Amino acid sequence: MQNTVVRFVKRPQGFVDESSFAIEPAPMPQPAEGQVVLRAFYHSLDPYMRPRMTETDSYIAPFELGQVMEGGGLAVVVESRHPDYKSGDVVRGMLQWAEYQVATPGPAMLRLERGHAPWTHYLGVLGPASLTAYVGLKLIGEPKSGETLFVSAAAGAVGSIAVQIGKLRGCRVVGSAGHDDKVAWLRDELKLDAAFNYRTVASVGAALSQHCPQGIDIDFENVGGATLQAVLDRIRPHGRIIMCGAISEYNEPGPGLERIFRIVSHKVRMQGFIVSEHFDLMPAFIADMEQWLREGRIKYRETVIEGIENMPRALIGLFRGENFGKLIARIGDEPV
């Protein structure tokens, strides 16, 4: 057996490239008492990993130079020196970008049932990204029937769930994405009221004026920058701006907002949140989402790339829109 890890070796200046990562062989890990050896088989690739490459104060510590990259993933226990875990148990948790690793089970490690759902769902439609959409709308957006909801990066993991929950809540939903096939999926499959390609319209502002003629009641903000400015300029009185992310600013800083008095004049609530503070809502989310899936009311897409050595390239691709729906890396065989 051999082990491979991906280390973070260089802080990117501007757009991240593969020189920030080193793919290296590593010894097979040996567990101490109370630990397990995990074999990872799926890894989640997420936009927040880019801000973690910059030294700044945030809700999570920046990656240290030389450390093995980490993120959410699924793994199977292959050796256990922990009384509550046995070989063959499958878990979701914060994992190193490594084929094999030792871990000390704690509250952040969740044991998963076999046969309940396809494994990728635990990182995708039943995972933290979907929970993010659910939490943002529930706690901040508070959608009401007839309101206009705009979602940026609408064909991504979070956005594609946010638009559909918005439809289930009776909103008029408009989404933006950066590829025509994503826009077609949003319009034709997810039945959005309107969708546009932000790369090919004259301007995001003009597209929003066209598709949200009464203005925007709720913004599920994934992109930030010029998109957020265009929303702010069209927000309605008592509008809610759910600050979920600002991916356009992760590699390079954005321009900053203008005309922010509109937040005052239009009595807008603009609030950020981090999903990991709301894992208490996971059971309610799973119950709702499983019902919606059974009823065929939620659709989802996954982009699954192969191989631990391709994880850096795939992560970089997130910032070019190369994923469609949840981006996942398959780095080993699914457990039987």
Ligand SMILES: NC(=O)c1ccc[n+]([C@@H]2O[C@H](COP(=O)([O-])OP(=O)(O)OC[C@H]3O[C@@H](n4cnc5c(N)ncnc54)[C@H](OP(=O)(O)O)[C@@H]3O)[C@@H](O)[C@H]2O)c1
């Ligand atoms: N607050 C939280 O707890 C939390 C949790 C999870 C995620 N998030 C945030 O939610 C957002 C979506 O995350 P996700 O995991 O669902 O990723 P995702 O949407 O599946 O993938 C990212 C997408 O963003 C779009 N994009 C990339 N660069 C862009 C740019 N410069 N301008 C406009 N669009 C750009 C691309 O789609 P196009 O082809 O459409 O360009 C890309 O596919 C991110 O901002 C992320 O940080 C927040």
